[in-house]
Amino acid sequence: MSYLKVDGITKRFGDVVALNDVSFEVPAGEFVIVLGVSGSGKSTLLRTMSGLLSPTEGEIQIDGQPMITPRPEVAMIFQQHNIIDDMSAYSNALSGGINEFGFLSSVLQLQDESEKHRALDALDTVGLLSEAEQKARRMSGGQQQRVGIARALVQRPNVLLADEPVASLDPGSAQDVMGYLRSASKERDLTTFCSLHQVNIARKFGHRFIGLRNGKKVFDGYRDELTIDVIDDLYGDIDTEGMFVSGSGDTRGTVDDAPTTQPEQS
Numbered sequence: 001m002s003y004l005k006v007d008g009i010t011k012r013f014g015d016v017v018a019l020n021d022v023s024f025e026v027p028a029g030e031f032v033i034v035l036g037v038s039g040s041g042k043s044t045l046l047r048t049m050s051g052l053l054s055p056t057e058g059e060i061q062i063d064g065q066p067m068i069t070p071r072p073e074v075a076m077i078f079q080q081h082n083i084i085d086d087m088s089a090y091s092n093a094l095s096g097g098i099n100e101f102g103f104l105s106s107v108l109q110l111q112d113e114s115e116k117h118r119a120l121d122a123l124d125t126v127g128l129l130s131e132a133e134q135k136a137r138r139m140s141g142g143q144q145q146r147v148g149i150a151r152a153l154v155q156r157p158n159v160l161l162a163d164e165p166v167a168s169l170d171p172g173s174a175q176d177v178m179g180y181l182r183s184a185s186k187e188r189d190l191t192t193f194c195s196l197h198q199v200n201i202a203r204k205f206g207h208r209f210i211g212l213r214n215g216k217k218v219f220d221g222y223r224d225e226l227t228i229d230v231i232d233d234l235y236g237d238i239d240t241e242g243m244f245v246s247g248s249g250d251t252r253g254t255v256d257d258a259p260t261t262q263p264e265q266s
């Protein structure tokens with residue numbers, strides 16, 4: 001049964017059609033990567049799914065409920081991590097409960113033990129428990145993005161939306177962050193959408209892929225279906241050399257442990 005349903009979404013900004021009649025359904029727990037060139041509508045799709053933007057036409061349902069405004073069970077991670085430099089990794093993670101506990105109690109850290117435990121647990125999930133006291137400004141870009149993931153996890157989401165979470169990172173850090181995102185999603189059974197520019201990283205970590213071009217959905221398939229022809233169709237003449245071999249090094253969260261074709265629906 002689908003947990004998330006995007007039904008005929010169109011989003012216009014004046015004369016610009018950012019999304020054009022996009023529909024798909026996703027079962028709970030699936031890890032979906034949204035691909036497409038710059039301007040194809042990836043961010044608009046994720047922002048609409050998060051409730052930050054209203055569609056011009058169509059509807060999004062999560063767990064059978066229309067998504068009209070942001071909801072705590074849908075967490076968003078941004079490219080610029082949006083974390084506070086002068087706060088520790090722990091305090092930043094704890095601030096993920098801000099919607100649930102209120103701004104003041106979050107800033108004053110008046111949360112109870114279970115909430116504090118949840119922040120530490122989230123830092124553990126992203127491999128930063130030993131860095132909990134570290135000020136964010138002293139952390140690398142990749143570590144800061146992992147703090148951003150931890151903060152989203154503290155929100156206790158069912159759906160995680162990550163809008164180009166590794167766009168500003170070097171390739172090694174990008175793989176690291178994607179590995180933690182993938183393993184956090186698996187560990188917590190989160191339905192996850194992640195938009196990416198880097199096709200090789202997408203192939204390494206993705207399970208299902210949705211391809212956008214000029215706001216239209218032009219591809220929706222699993223890893224084995226994401227062929228060079230599909231990538232050429234999405235991106236035009238980019239260099240695809242090396243995209244179809246497994247990477248070396250840390251394999252945390254890669255798809256080698258995940259089905260590469262559509263799972264049977266029950």
Ligand SMILES: Nc1ncnc2c1ncn2[C@@H]1O[C@H](COP(=O)(O)OP(=O)(O)OP(=O)(O)O)[C@@H](O)[C@H]1O
Nearest residue numbers: 013016017018036037038039040041042043044045
């Ligand atoms: N707030 C806005 N006002 C006007 N036009 C917008 C707005 N947001 C997005 N657009 C336009 O909608 C189209 C899709 O933009 P979007 O940011 O969703 O693409 P994208 O695939 O995420 O691009 P990128 O990879 O560069 O972030 C683009 O033509 C963009 O200029």
